[in-house]
Amino acid sequence: MTTVLLVDDEAAITDNLAPFLQRSGFEVVVAGDGDAALARVAAGRPDLVVLDVLMPGRDGRSVLRELRRGGSTVPIILLTQVGESVERAMALEEGADDYLNKPFDPHELVARIRAVLRRGTPAAGPSLAAAHRLRSGSLVLDRTSQRVLRDGAEVVLTPRATTLLAYLMTHAGETVSRERLLEEVWGWSFHTSTRTVDTRVAELRRAVEADSGDPQLVVTVPGEGYRFAGPVEAA
C-alpha cells in the first residue's frame, strides 16, 4: 500500500484530510511539525510527502531543502499559501514535485498525489519539477533564465507563455484543465475567460510546434484541457 506522510500544524486539517486520503486508498502518517516530518521520513520512508509550507518552527520550505540536501528523492507536494505564481515557481525550483494552493478541493489533492506517483522519480538526477533545464526532443526550456530554445535557436515567448510551457512540461503526460491552468499559471480563480488559456496555448504552438495546425507537443484533449504529449527529461 502507498504510504503518504501528511505534514501540517493545523489539527483541523490533518484530522479531516487523513481519513479522506485513507478512504482514497492510501496509508497515512501524520506529522504536526517540520522536525517530526524529517524524523518520519528517516524512519518510515513514505512514498510521498504532502507538506504544508507555513508552519511554526521549521517550516515546509526548510523541510524540503533539508530532505533534498540529504539526497532524498521522495516525491513532495507542497501546500502553499502564497498566491503569487513566482513564489510557487520558486518552490518547484527548490525541489517540490507539485504544489497546491490552500484552500483546495481534497479530490484534487488525491488526483495530484496519483499523478506525481505515476510520474515517478527518474533513476538518476533531479525530478522534472526540480530540474533547471527541461528537454523534449529539440525543444529546451531553461527555467533559470526563462529562455526557450528550439533546435538551438532562441524562441521569443511572452513571460506567461513561458510559465505555461514550464507548467505543461513539468506535468507531461497529464491532462490539465483550463481552469487549473488559470489557477496555477495565472493565479486566477475568475473562470470567466478560459479563452485566455487558449490564446496563450496558440502562441506557444506557433513558437514550439513544427506545424501549429497539427500540434504534436501541446495537444488538446477535447472537453478536458491540454496535455504535453512529448517525452520530457531533465537536461
Add this chain to the structure above:
Amino acid sequence: MRRAPLWVAALLPLAAGVVLAVLGRAGRLPGGRLFLSALPGDWALAAGAALSLLAVVGLGAAALRDRTWRRRLAERVAEAGQDRRLLLSRLDHELKNPLTAMRAATANLAAVADPAQDAAVGTIEEQVLRLSRLTTDLRKIADIESARIDRRPVDLTDLIEEMVDVARDLPGAAERQISVDLPRAPWPLPPVPGDADLLSLAVANLLDNALKYTPPGGRVEVRAREAAGEVVVEVADTGQGIPPDELPQVWEEMYRSPSARAVPGSGLGLPLVRAVVERHGGSVHADSRVGSGTLVRLALPSARHQA
C-alpha cells in the same frame, strides 16, 4: 503650540514699537521730534506697497500650508491603501486553513452521509467553495494593485473581438443582441502598453455584467475609440440601470446594490476592472439611468501617447 515662536516673531515689531514709544514719552530717547512729509501720491504708493507686501506674505504662507496638507493627505491615502492590502492579505491568510479543513471535512461527510443529508452536505460544500473563491478574488485584487505587471503593446481591437466571441457563448447571450463598433478608418486603435491577460479579464468582466443585468431582448454595445492619447472603451447595455446614489459605490469591493441582489455575484467584478485599469494608468467611469441601462467607460493611455 508649535507655531508659538512664529507668533512671537510676528508680534515682536509691535512690541518693540510699544517699548520705544513708552521710552520716548518718558524722554529716555535721544533727539527731538521727527517730522516726515511726502506728497499724497507717495503716501498712497507707500500704503499700497505695505498692503501688497502683507498680502504676498499671506498668500505665500497659505501656499506653503496647502502643499504641506496635500503631502499629508497623500501620505494618509497611501497608508490607508497599504493598511487595506495588509488587512486583505491577513484575512486571506487566516481564512485559508479553516477553509481547507472545512473542505476536507465536507468531503468526508459526503462520502458517509445518508442520502437524506445530501442536500445539507451539498449546501455546505457549495458555500465553502463560494467563500474560498471570495477570499482568492479579494486577494487577487490586492495583488493587481501591488504586483509588477507586463507592459507590452496590446492590440485592443483583437482583444475586444475575442472577448465578445467568448461572451456570445455565455448562457443567455443568444437572447440579447451584442454589437461591436471598433474603428478601422482612418486607422485602427493604437496599441496600449499593458498586460493582455489582465485587460481581457477586465473586458470580459464588463461584458459578463452587461449580459447579467440586461433582460432578454435587450442590447449590449461595445465601442472603442481613440481620444487625446487614450483608448476609450465603452460597454453599454439596456439593463435595469443603477440608481444615481449607488453609482459611486459600484467600484467598491463587495458592494452589492439592494436592487441587484436577485442576480448572483460577488461584488468583486467592477472593483477588479478598476484595479486593472488603474494599474495601467487609466481611469474608469460609469453612467446609468434606472430603467434605461448602464454605460461603463474605460480610458487607457495609448502607446502613442507615451512615446
